[in-house]
Every structure is written in C-alpha cells, then in structure tokens.
Amino acid sequence: MTTVDVASRLDITDLSRSFGETKALRSATLRVAPGEIHSLAGENGSGKSTLIKILSGVLRPDSGTLTWEGDVMRHLASPASAQAMGISTVFQETLFAPEMTVRDNIFLGTDGLFRYGRRKGAELEVARQALSDLGLDGLDPDRPMWMLSLAERQLVTIARAIVRPWRLLILDESTSALDASQRDRLFDYLRLARSEGKSVLFTSHRMDEVLGLADRITVLRQGTTVATLAVGEASRRSVLGHMSGRADTADIVSATSAPYLEAGGLEAARQAAGQAAAAGTPVLRAEELTLRPSSRPISLEVRAGEILGLAGLEGQGQVEFVECLSGLRKPVSGQSAALGANGAAHSVRSYGTANRLGIRYVPRDRRHEGLFAPLSVFDNFAITLWSEFNWLGVLRRQQVRKRFADFSESSRLVSASPARAISTLSGGNQQKILLGRWVAMRPRVLVVNDPLRGVDANTKEELYGLFRRLAADGVAIIYLSTEITELLTLTDQIAVFHEGSVVAMLPSETSSDTDVVAAMFGDEHPGGPQQAGAGG
Amino acid sequence: MASVLSGRARPQAALTPAVRQVVQRNSYIAVPLTLLVVLFIANAIVQPQFLSQQSWAASMAVLCPTVLTAMAVTLPILSGNGGIDLSVGPLAGFITVLIAAVLVPAGITSQVIIPIVIAFGLLSGAINGVLVAYVRLPAIIATLGMYLFYQGLGTEVLPEAGGSVPVWLTKLDGSYGPIPAVWVVFAVIAVVWLLLTRGSYPRNLLSVGGDERAAYTAGVHVNRLRVVTYAFGGALAAIAGLMLTGLIQGGDGTVGPPYTISALTAVALGGISLAGGRGGLLGGALGGAVLFLIQELLTDAKVSVYSVSVVNGIVLIAALALNGTVEYLRRKSAAAKRG
Numbered sequence: 001m002t003t004v005d006v007a008s009r010l011d012i013t014d015l016s017r018s019f020g021e022t023k024a025l026r027s028a029t030l031r032v033a034p035g036e037i038h039s040l041a042g043e044n045g046s047g048k049s050t051l052i053k054i055l056s057g058v059l060r061p062d063s064g065t066l067t068w069e070g071d072v073m074r075h076l077a078s079p080a081s082a083q084a085m086g087i088s089t090v091f092q093e094t095l096f097a098p099e100m101t102v103r104d105n106i107f108l109g110t111d112g113l114f115r116y117g118r119r120k121g122a123e124l125e126v127a128r129q130a131l132s133d134l135g136l137d138g139l140d141p142d143r144p145m146w147m148l149s150l151a152e153r154q155l156v157t158i159a160r161a162i163v164r165p166w167r168l169l170i171l172d173e174s175t176s177a178l179d180a181s182q183r184d185r186l187f188d189y190l191r192l193a194r195s196e197g198k199s200v201l202f203t204s205h206r207m208d209e210v211l212g213l214a215d216r217i218t219v220l221r222q223g224t225t226v227a228t229l230a231v232g233e234a235s236r237r238s239v240l241g242h243m244s245g246r247a248d249t250a251d252i253v254s255a256t257s258a259p260y261l262e263a264g265g266l267e268a269a270r271q272a273a274g275q276a277a278a279a280g281t282p283v284l285r286a287e288e289l290t291l292r293p294s295s296r297p298i299s300l301e302v303r304a305g306e307i308l309g310l311a312g313l314e315g316q317g318q319v320e321f322v323e324c325l326s327g328l329r330k331p332v333s334g335q336s337a338a339l340g341a342n343g344a345a346h347s348v349r350s351y352g353t354a355n356r357l358g359i360r361y362v363p364r365d366r367r368h369e370g371l372f373a374p375l376s377v378f379d380n381f382a383i384t385l386w387s388e389f390n391w392l393g394v395l396r397r398q399q400v401r402k403r404f405a406d407f408s409e410s411s412r413l414v415s416a417s418p419a420r421a422i423s424t425l426s427g428g429n430q431q432k433i434l435l436g437r438w439v440a441m442r443p444r445v446l447v448v449n450d451p452l453r454g455v456d457a458n459t460k461e462e463l464y465g466l467f468r469r470l471a472a473d474g475v476a477i478i479y480l481s482t483e484i485t486e487l488l489t490l491t492d493q494i495a496v497f498h499e500g501s502v503v504a505m506l507p508s509e510t511s512s513d514t515d516v517v518a519a520m521f522g523d524e525h526p527g528g529p530q531q532a533g534a535g536g
Numbered sequence: 537m538a539s540v541l542s543g544r545a546r547p548q549a550a551l552t553p554a555v556r557q558v559v560q561r562n563s564y565i566a567v568p569l570t571l572l573v574v575l576f577i578a579n580a581i582v583q584p585q586f587l588s589q590q591s592w593a594a595s596m597a598v599l600c601p602t603v604l605t606a607m608a609v610t611l612p613i614l615s616g617n618g619g620i621d622l623s624v625g626p627l628a629g630f631i632t633v634l635i636a637a638v639l640v641p642a643g644i645t646s647q648v649i650i651p652i653v654i655a656f657g658l659l660s661g662a663i664n665g666v667l668v669a670y671v672r673l674p675a676i677i678a679t680l681g682m683y684l685f686y687q688g689l690g691t692e693v694l695p696e697a698g699g700s701v702p703v704w705l706t707k708l709d710g711s712y713g714p715i716p717a718v719w720v721v722f723a724v725i726a727v728v729w730l731l732l733t734r735g736s737y738p739r740n741l742l743s744v745g746g747d748e749r750a751a752y753t754a755g756v757h758v759n760r761l762r763v764v765t766y767a768f769g770g771a772l773a774a775i776a777g778l779m780l781t782g783l784i785q786g787g788d789g790t791v792g793p794p795y796t797i798s799a800l801t802a803v804a805l806g807g808i809s810l811a812g813g814r815g816g817l818l819g820g821a822l823g824g825a826v827l828f829l830i831q832e833l834l835t836d837a838k839v840s841v842y843s844v845s846v847v848n849g850i851v852l853i854a855a856l857a858l859n860g861t862v863e864y865l866r867r868k869s870a871a872a873k874r875g
Contacts, residue, residue, distance in 0.1 A: 108750065108751060108755075115736060
C-alpha cells in the first residue's frame with residue numbers, strides 16, 4: 001500500500017452545511033495527520049455526523065474547503081469517489097444487504113457494474129484476512145448477513161471499510177454493538193494501521209475510548225470547531241468542558257456550585273415546583289425496569305408535581321425508557337407502575353392501560369406521530385377528548401369547545417382561530433396544540449419526548465411556563481430533552497442514560513452542564529449512584 | 537416444517553461454498569418449482585396428449601410471452617425501492633404493431649428485425665430507468681405513463697389488428713427436429729443471462745434491492761444500475777413482443793396490456809419479494825410457467841374463462857401467503873440456531 005508523504009492527510013477549513021433553517025455545521029475545521037488516530041468529539045447535534053457524511057462523499061458542504069493530501073477540493077463527488085481517494089467510512093447505522101452473504105457485503109461497491117473488482121478466489125482470501133483482523137476467524141464468508149448477530153454485522157461493515165485501500169478510516173460510533181474483547185481487537189488493528197502511517201478519525205460515546213485510543217481530539221460544539229487537544233494535555237474534564245461550552249470553568253466547577261446558572265425568575269419558579277415535588281406523593285414508579293439484556297435495571301420514582309429530566313446521547317435508552325413508561329414498549333424485565341392515591345400500584349402493561357391510569361405520552365415526531373395535518377386546530381386539539389365527551393356516541397361539541405377556550409385562554413397559548421388548518425401554524429404553535437391535547441385530558445403523569453425541538457425562543461419560554469404551571473397543579477412530568485440547558489432550567493432532577501442504564505441522578509439545582517455531559521459519556525458521577533438510590 | 541427446513545440446511549455444509557451460495561441464493565424458487573411439477577403432472581393426467589411433441593411445441597409458443605414479460609418485470613422489482621415496470625405488456629403489444637405495421641411495410645423483413653426490436657426495448661426500458669433513478673418519479677407512476685403511451689400509440693398506428701408478418705417469425709410454434717423453436721429463444725436468453733450473472737451484476741442488483749443506502753455508501757453506482765436494470769427489462773419485454781407477433785401472426789395494439797397483469801401475478805407466484813433484494817430471473821420464468829399451466833389445466837377441464845380468472849386470483853393469494861410462511865419459518869429456524 002503506497003502512503004503519500006504529506007504533512008497533513010486531511011485538512012478542512014470553515015466547512016458549513018445547512019438543512020433548511022437548521023445550521024448543522026457552521027464552521028468546522030479539522031486537520032488529520034498521517035499516522036494519527038484522531039477523535040471527533042461533541043454532544044448530540046454538534047455536527048459530527050454531518051461532517052463525517054461530507055468526508056465520505058454522502059453530503060456536499062455549502063462552503064469551506066477540503067484538502068486531501070495536498071489536493072484542494074470543494075466537495076467529494078460520491079461515496080465511490082471518496083473510497084477511490086482512500087477515505088473509507090463505517091457509518092453509525094449498520095448498513096448491509098440482509099439477503100446477501102458476508103462476502104458480498106464486504107466487497108459491495110468494489111466492483112464495476114458487471115465486472116468483479118477481484119477474482120473470486122482472491123476475494124475469499126481477502127475477506128478471511130479482514131474478518132480475522134477483526135477477530136471473526138470462525139465466520140463463514142458465505143453465510144447470509146441476516147443470520148449474523150448484531151456485533152458480527154457491525155464487524156462486517158468494518159471489514160467492508162478495511163478491505164478497501166484506505167489511508168483514512170472513519171469510524172462513526174462503530175463500536176456500539178461490540179463487546180470489550182472485540183473492541184480491543186479492533187483498537188489493536190487501528191494502532192497497527194497507525195504505525196504504518198495510516199490515519200483514523202473516529203467518534204465514540206465512550207470517553208474512555210476517546211482518551212485511550214486517540215492521539216488528538218477535535219471538539220465540535222453547535223457545528224463549530226472549538227478546540228483541538230493533544231491527548232496528553234487533555235483531561236476528561238477539559239474535553240467535556242469544551243463540549244458543553246464551559247471550557248473556562250470546566251476544571252473548577254464542582255457538583256456543589258453552579259455559578260453560571262442565573263438565579264432569576266425561572267429559578268424561583270423551579271424551586272417552587274421543587275418544593276411541591278417534595279410534598280407530592282409518588283405517582284409513577286419504575287421497578288427494576290431493564291431496557292436491554294445487558295443493561296442494569298432502573299428503579300426510580302416520580303412524585304406529583306415533580307419534573308424529572310431525562311438526558312443521554314442519542315440511542316442510550318432514554319427513548320426506550322419513556323416508551324416503557326407509557327406502555328408502548330415492553331421492557332426486557334421489570335415494570336413500570338402507576339401508583340393510585342391510596343398507594344396501590346397498577347402495572348403499565350400497554351398503551352391502553354397507561355392511558356387509563358392517566359399517563360399521557362407526547363411523541364417526539366410531531367408530523368408523523370402527533371398531528372393530523374389536514375385537520376383544523378380544533379380537531380387536532382379535541383381528538384383525545386371525544387371518548388370522554390360524548391353521549392351514546394353523539395359528540396358534545398359545546399363542552400369540548402369550552403375546554404379549548406379554557407386551555408387557550410388560561411395558558412395564553414393559542415392565538416390562532418380554531419378553524420384554521422393546523423398545517424398553516426408555525427412549529428411552535430403546532431407543538432402547543434399537541435401539548436394542549438394531552439393537557440386537556442388532565443393527566444396525572446405527562447411524558448414528553450423532546451417537546452421543544454424546532455421551537456422558537458419565545459414559544460419555548462411560554463411552554464416552560466405551561467410545564468411549570470402543570471407541575472404546580474400536581475402533574476408529574478417526565479421530560480426527555482436533548483438540550484442540557486433546558487433540562488437544568490426546567491427540571492428538578494435529571495436521570496442520565498448511558499448504554500441503556502441510568503448512570504447518574506443529578507439534582508438540577510446543583511449540577512452543571514459539565515456534570516451532565518460527563519455522565520452522558522459514561523462517567524460515574526460521584527453523587528450519581530447514591531442519588532439514584534435516594535430517588536428510587 | 538421448521539425441522540424440514542433446518543434438515544435441508546445440514547447437507548449443504550458438505551457442498552462447496554460456490555454451490556452452497558447458488559443454492560442459498562435460489563432457495564426462493566422452492567415453492568414455484570414444486571407448483572410447476574405438481575401442475576405439470578396434473579396436466580399430463582387430465583390431458584394425456586399434453587405430452588405429445590406437437591402440442592408441446594405449440595404450448596411453449598403460447599406460454600412464451602407470459603414467461604418473458606414476467607421475467608421483464610422481475611428485474612425492476614429486484615432493484616427494490618418500489619421498483620416495478622407496468623409498461624412491459626403494452627410495450628410487447630406495441631412491438632407487434634411496430635413489426636407488422638411499420639418495419640415490414642418499410643421493407644424490413646429479414647432477421648434484422650430482431651436487433652431492431654431488442655434495441656427498441658433497451659431504449660424504452662432505459663427511459664423508464666432514467667425517470668425512476670434520476671428524475672426520481674415513483675416507478676409505479678412513471679411506468680404507468682409508459683403503459684398508457686404504448687397502449688395509445690399501438691392503436692393509433694394500427695387501429696385494426698392485422699398487418700403482415702415475415703414467414704420466419706410465424707414458425708415459432710414449430711420445432712427444429714425434436715426441439716421446439718421457442719426453446720432456442722430461451723436458451724439464447726439463458727446464455728446471455730448466465731454470462732451477466734458470472735460478473736458482479738447480481739451482487740449489485742440484489743444489494744441495491746436489499747438496502748439501497750448500504751449499497752450507495754459502499755460505492756455502488758445505484759442510479760446507473762437502475763437504468764441498466766430497467767433497460768434489460770425493456771429488452772425482455774420487447775423479445776416477448778417479438779414472440780407475440782409470431783404467435784398472433786400480425787400486429788395488434790390491444791393485445792399487450794393484459795400481459796402486465798399476468799406478469800405481476802407470475803412474479804408473485806415465482807417467490808419474488810415485491811420489496812426487492814431477494815429472488816432472480818428464474819423465479820419470474822417459473823411463475824410465468826406455473827400461471828400458464830394453471831390456465832391450461834382449467835381450459836382442459838372445460839372451466840369457463842371467467843372461472844380461470846377466479847382461480848388465478850385464489851392461487852396468487854395462496855402463493856403469496858405460502859411465500860410469507862416459508863420465509864417466516866426460514867428466519868425462525870435460523871434464529872433458533874443462533875440461540
């Protein structure tokens with residue numbers, strides 16, 4: 001394999017990319033040297049995946065330049081041309097053709113339309129070698145892909161990347177399904193490749209992997225490169241600090257003080273809610289709820305008037321957790337139980353039971369799981385109420401109209417006419433209606449999944465107010481959000497998920513962004529387990 | 537049933553990898569192949585002269601357009617993402633008009649007709665492919681447009697069925713010695729297809745059908761593959777039209793459209809997943825043959841034309857349900873083995 005002698009293998013400056021209104025990447029700068037393992041770090045939505053898609057030829061940037069081994073270019077034409085240049089990528093999602101064999105999946109895309117890239121015999125040899133490099137010596141390359149385990153599938157997609165003549169290997173969260181020994185084997189392979197002058201760029205949600213494997217770490221925050229650290233000078237805390245944007249205070253912030261949180265009106269409201277929570281009776285309990293076969297059981301309790309925040313990097317179990325609580329998914333073991341006024345526990349077995357027990361779930365995907373786009377504002381609001389407000393099947397419109405008026409007046413939420421098509425409303429207003437639909441049901445427990453995504457700042461403030469009033473009225477709120485600041489301002493405590501388990505239970509008042517981010521990356525927070533015990 | 541399946545998997549271990557891969561890749565034909573054998577025997581019992589050489593050759597000629605249009609529609613379906621080509625029937629029908637009312641009157645009567653027709657089919661299919669891959673129209677809509685186009689064009693060019701056909705083309709129900717003429721056509725197609733499948737085309741086709749994003753990110757030229765695949769389908773439909781011309785001994789703009797429906801039925805009977813990514817050309821061919829044998833059996837049994845359609849419908853639904861069941865058991869037994 002020829003290795004070009006260059007000072008910099010990949011050099012990107014000021015790369016940006018928007019999707020509609022959303023700026024996924026603002027100004028990404030990254031330099032990967034030959035013979036280097038480089039980690040790309042950042043929270044959810046920091047632009048890591050967008051950057052990786054640009055580097056692998058899947059997406060084109062809006063602006064910025066990209067220099068590959070001395071050649072300056074605006075973009076890579078396609079995944080095929082990225083691979084021809086020597087950039088090989090393993091994507092976060094394990095992508096494979098299920099009916100095809102392991103061998104076919106490995107050599108996918110290395111052929112012409114009609115001609116194989118290599119002789120069949122040579123293929124088998126190369127496939128065996130790649131699989132054995134990754135510790136899959138026993139795997140038959142002629143086995144169909146759908147018969148493989150999750151970990152084997154992920155390793156085959158890695159094998160697909162390494163059989164190409166690569167000089168830069170990009171691994172985007174590519175170890176999520178692997179066990180410790182498989183991961184070690186992969187890392188040994190990567191270190192060996194490094195010693196041959198090749199480069200590796202990887203992302204991982206495990207901080208120990210980042211610090212243990214990388215030579216340098218580039219941190220992205222909100223689509224912008226904020227730091228590049230040599231691993232020798234980077235501490236766990238400083239990396240986390242850069243990710244959460246509290247770099248200057250990262251190393252001195254302790255769990256007992258949070259100086260940057262303004263104790264304004266929001267704070268007071270939160271404390272009021274907090275006191276209500278202390279006085280409230282438990283309404284919902286997770287009992288030894290296990291989300292994944294390998295994860296630890298979760299036990300916790302939510303009281304009336306309490307707002308419990310759920311945090312975690314993408315795919316760490318928080319979504320499964322809310323789905324279990326609202327009866328949409330069955331846990332591997334354990335259960336979620338609603339507690340009646342007399343303390344009697346009722347197991348949440350299905351979405352139907354959850355609803356009867358007063359647990360209301362507001363889904364994340366407004367367009368697909370929430371709204372009826374062709375219907376009016378009023379119809380969208382009232383859809384949940386008809387089962388209650390009818391007399392022998394005849395709808396009692398007047399009463400529902402009154403509910404609607406009450407809701408829109410008391411919460412100052414809706415300015416739009418009830419007859420308007422909901423699709424003509426802004427995202428924020430749509431979200432208000434969607435929330436109103438469930439709030440009008442007078443829930444005991446409101447489970448919300450990232451409700452303020454794509455909502456403007458003013459509407460956010462109004463909705464914060466709504467959630468606080470609900471809590472003050474004694475509704476327990478489970479609040480899943482991808483925004484840490486939001487969780488810190490609104491919730492009473494935050495359960496942080498990592499790999500399907502709750503790794504920390506942080507009191508919002510005394511925790512910092514960095515504490516939350518640290519826990520998201522699998523740091524066992526000193527106060528974590530005990531807190532979790534106290535909460536549960 | 538599960539034990540039967542896993543029992544079949546065990547002897548495979550003794551086979552060479554290449555053979556095993558062929559068996560694995562073609563296991564989907566188990567159902568249509570069984571149906572074919574059963575129906576063949578049933579036909580032979582109901583109508584003993586079914587096996588005579590004379591009737592054999594004639595049957596093959598009748599069966600030919602059904603099988604070829606079924607094969608034609610199989611290819612786009614294999615490419616996944618809602619791939620389908622509804623225009624195969626009307627295209628075959630239009631070819632009869634093209635030959636009888638355009639080429640022959642223009643003095644083209646020799647075998648030159650064959651490459652002209654195939655080129656026409658390739659081009660027509662390529663247009664479908666471009667509409668689907670690059671213009672990104674849903675295949676069912678784009679090819680419906682082509683369906684209507686050929687249907688209209690056929691009757692416009694030749695309002696009344698008729699025209700003249702070269703003699704060599706009408707001899708298709710005959711034989712070369714003991715070999716029915718139609719077999720020669722299939723043999724040629726089979727050889728071309730086998731040459732294609734020795735290369736990487738099937739891997740590309742089935743991976744695009746199986747998971748388009750996996751194929752694209754791995755570097756497969758997905759769009760190019762689609763255009764080529766629809767073009768091959770068009771060529772097969774055009775050959776179906778050529779055979780149809782010989783069969784009806786003239787041109788007829790209205791003869792084509794029903795073949796689209798029978799082709800889709802045949803694909804389902806052939807064990808091919810409409811979702812793409814699993815199956816092969818052989819499945820389409822077998823499905824077409826099965827469909828033909830069902831019709832033959834019912835005709836021999838003096839069942840009315842309308843009942844034939846009723847039976848076709850029932851067989852189609854039963855075949856789909858059976859495919860689903862076999863697939864379910866296959867996965868279940870594999871999952872059990874994995875533990």
